[in-house]
Amino acid sequence: MTFGPAGTGRDVGTLKGMTITRVGGMPVSALATDNTVRIASDANLLEVAQALVDADVGIVILGDDDQPVRGVVSERDLVRALAARRDMATTLGREVATTELAWCDCTATVAEVAEEMMEHYVRHVLVEEDGRLVGVVSARDLLGAYATAGPCSDEDG
Numbered sequence: 709m710t711f712g713p714a715g716t717g718r719d720v721g722t723l724k725g726m727t728i729t730r731v732g733g734m735p736v737s738a739l740a741t742d743n744t745v746r747i748a749s750d751a752n753l754l755e756v757a758q759a760l761v762d763a764d765v766g767i768v769i770l771g772d773d774d775q776p777v778r779g780v781v782s783e784r785d786l787v788r789a790l791a792a793r794r795d796m797a798t799t800l801g802r803e804v805a806t807t808e809l810a811w812c813d814c815t816a817t818v819a820e821v822a823e824e825m826m827e828h829y830v831r832h833v834l835v836e837e838d839g840r841l842v843g844v845v846s847a848r849d850l851l852g853a854y855a856t857a858g859p860c861s862d863e864d865g
Contacts, residue, residue, distance in 0.1 A: 732819030740835040740843030779805030
C-alpha cells in the first residue's frame, strides 16, 4: 500500500510492512499503538508505575474499557508527584492524572498530529474512531516513522 499523492513514484521507506511515499501524509492510525493500557482510577501511584513498566509504555489510561477516558497518567505525571514528595502508596492515579487530553481522529495525518503535538507541547495523542478510543500515538512513534523513511530532499516537502 502506498501513501501520499498519487503518481509521485518515489518510495522513501517502509513501516510495518507498508511502503510509504510521504510519511507526513500517512494516516496516524498506521502508527497508533492499540495496546493501550487501562488501570483502575483508584490505583495508587505504585500500581500505576508498575503498569507502565510491565507494559513498557509512557502512559496508562484511567478507567475500565467500557468507561469514557477521564484521564491518563504519564511518566511525567509520576515524576511531578515524586518531586512534590507525594506518597506513592497512598496517592491515587486520578489525583495526579492529566485530564486535558489531546485527541485526534484516526484519519488525521502524521504531519497534522506532529504539528499539534509541537504546538501544545504534548507527547501522547489519543486516537479515536467513531467516538471510541482505538489507540495512542506518541512522539516516539512519530520520530520512528520519520527516521524509518530516511532523509528527504527539498522536492519531498
